[in-house]
Amino acid sequence: MEQTQLSRGQFLRQLGMSSAALMSFYCLGTTMTACTSASDDPMPAPTTPPTPITPPVVTPPAANSGITGMTTGSIDFTIDLLHPDFKKLKTEGEFTYVADIIIANAKGTFVALSKVCTHQGTTIDFRPTANDFKCPNHGSEFTTDGKVQKSPATTALKVYKAESINSGNSLKISA
Ligand code: FES
Numbered sequence: 001m002e003q004t005q006l007s008r009g010q011f012l013r014q015l016g017m018s019s020a021a022l023m024s025f026y027c028l029g030t031t032m033t034a035c036t037s038a039s040d041d042p043m044p045a046p047t048t049p050p051t052p053i054t055p056p057v058v059t060p061p062a063a064n065s066g067i068t069g070m071t072t073g074s075i076d077f078t079i080d081l082l083h084p085d086f087k088k089l090k091t092e093g094e095f096t097y098v099a100d101i102i103i104a105n106a107k108g109t110f111v112a113l114s115k116v117c118t119h120q121g122t123t124i125d126f127r128p129t130a131n132d133f134k135c136p137n138h139g140s141e142f143t144t145d146g147k148v149q150k151s152p153a154t155t156a157l158k159v160y161k162a163e164s165i166n167s168g169n170s171l172k173i174s175a
Contacts, residue, residue, distance in 0.1 A: 065083075065085070066079060066083025066085050066086050067080070068080075071098055071099035072100070075160060075173060075174060075175045076173070076174045077098070077172075077173055078165070078170050078171065078172045079098065079170065079172075079173070080170055081169050081171055082169050086171075089104075089105050089110070090105070090168075091105060092105050092108055092128070093126075093128030093129075094128075095125075095126035097115055098173070100114060100115055100116055101113065101114060101160060101173065102114075102115035102123075102124060102125075102126060103162065103171070103173065104126040104144070106126070106131050107131055110162040110163075110171055111159075111162055112159070112160040112173045113133065113142070113144075113146050113157045114146075114157045114158040114159075116157075117135040117137065118148075118153045118155035119135065119137070119138055119140050119152050119153040120137060120138070122136065124142065124157075131144060132144060132149065133157070135153065138152050142157050146159040160173050
């Protein structure tokens with residue numbers, strides 16, 4: 001009897017396997033890279049999502065705070081002088097702070113200035129008797145229109161517009 005040497009493929013075809021089954025068999029017997037192409041990359045490189053743009057933080061006053069408008073950024077707000085927190089401002093010599101602003105009743109005239117001492121940033125106080133502002137840290141003094149009257153500060157305070165409105169029951173502060 002004549003013996004014929006069969007190739008691996010011929011042998012498997014004689015067993016009745018389709019070409020697709022043969023391909024699967026072939027792939028299982030070899031490395032996976034033999035059955036894939038570059039376009040079938042199972043692990044594409046991760047993409048980095050774009051960094052979101054964060055807007056500046058502008059915090060509106062809380063409801064029922066006696067303040068409406070913006071107290072940071074573009075300063076423009078109104079204080080209710082009938083509100084329990086602010087009605088004292090109707091009295092000469094009284095003062096309060098709203099955000100980074102000190103507001104005082106300076107002998108019957110409302111003034112609003114930056115509360116941040118221009119020397120090293122300490123919060124200043126209003127002095128009713130002297131009718132001026134003083135920094136408790138190193139003693140700098142400022143007039144009610146923000147000018148330095150005593151060093152070590154050398155730069156004036158920023159002054160805001162303070163306008164009595166609503167028959168004197170509200171105070172509008174703006175840049
Ligand atoms: S921080 Fe105000 S005088 Fe120094």
